[in-house]
Amino acid sequence: xxNITLVRHGEAEGNTQQRFLGVTDAPLTARGIEQAESTAxxxxxxxxxxxxxxxxxxxxxxxxVDGRYQKEIFQIDELKERNFGIFENMTIPExxxxxxxxxxxxxxxxxxxxxxxxxxxxxxRLRAACAAERILQGHTAAVQGMIxxxxxxxxxxxxxxxxxxxxxxxxIIDGQKFFISNAGIVRLNVSVQRTELVFE
Numbered sequence: 001x002x003n004i005t006l007v008r009h010g011e012a013e014g015n016t017q018q019r020f021l022g023v024t025d026a027p028l029t030a031r032g033i034e035q036a037e038s039t040a041x042x043x044x045x046x047x048x049x050x051x052x053x054x055x056x057x058x059x060x061x062x063x064x065v066d067g068r069y070q071k072e073i074f075q076i077d078e079l080k081e082r083n084f085g086i087f088e089n090m091t092i093p094e095x096x097x098x099x100x101x102x103x104x105x106x107x108x109x110x111x112x113x114x115x116x117x118x119x120x121x122x123x124x125r126l127r128a129a130c131a132a133e134r135i136l137q138g139h140t141a142a143v144q145g146m147i148x149x150x151x152x153x154x155x156x157x158x159x160x161x162x163x164x165x166x167x168x169x170x171x172i173i174d175g176q177k178f179f180i181s182n183a184g185i186v187r188l189n190v191s192v193q194r195t196e197l198v199f200e
Contacts (some may be wrong), residue, residue: 001056001143001145001190001191002136002139002189004152004188005153005185006153006155006164006186007061007156007184007185007186008037008156008157008165008183008184009056009057009060009154009183010028010029010031010035010036010059010060010182010183011028011029011079012026012027012028012182013027013028014026015029016056017091018074019089020089021089022084022085023054023082023108024091025056026054026056026061027055028055030066031193032056032183036060037063038074039060039064039183043064043152043163045069045071046065046150047075047128047149048074048139048149048151049071049151050073050079050152050156051071051074051079051140051158052076052079052159053077054169055074056156057062057070057154057155058173060183061152063070067074069088076134078127078131079128079155079156080159081123081157081159081176082117082121082156082158082197083117085115086099086118087102087103088194102115110176111172120165121162121172121175124162124173125162128166129161129162129166131159131163132167135151143188143192145191160178160186161175161176161180164178165190167190168195195200
């Protein structure tokens with residue numbers, strides 16, 4: 001069986017202000033580093049580690065791996081956060097101030113609306129599904145039940161949500177039901193027969 005651990009990056013600069021960081025490459029805060037260290041202490045060893053290349057996610061992956069065991073971290077561009085286009089790195093009040101009609105159109109269609117110069121949630125789901133498929137293809141023996149493997153994926157809130165809806169075959173909007181805090185953990189077991197959440 002393939003056992004997947006999903007981890008959201010630790011707190012990054014901008015998270016405390018509720019900014020939509022998106023593909024903005026914000027670093028971890030001191031608190032974010034502490035969160036990643038705390039999460040590392042809760043996790044075991046992994047056979048493979050994958051991460052978004054954005055530094056808040058990659059640094060979280062490094063903290064989980066470093067000093068505990070040597071493991072290469074594979075960076076996958078498709079694991080980046082959603083691109084919020086003209087609203088990158090803004091708070092909701094800032095969005096409404098610079099372009100209220102676009103913000104209202106987005107609110108009216110959370111799934112299908114593509115933010116100018118950015119992505120829609122559907123765009124992100126397709127990208128996240130591509131990342132998940134690419135990772136799973138590298139672990140077919142485990143998925144088929146021939147061996148057991150433990151893998152770690154470190155990414156971002158919206159991307160992890162879309163990975164979950166893709167693997168669990170849920171509607172896109174159901175991704176909003178998954179709240180993953182900074183450095184939070186979600187576990188999945190994946191086999192040919194089924195994919196299931198692991199509740200602890």
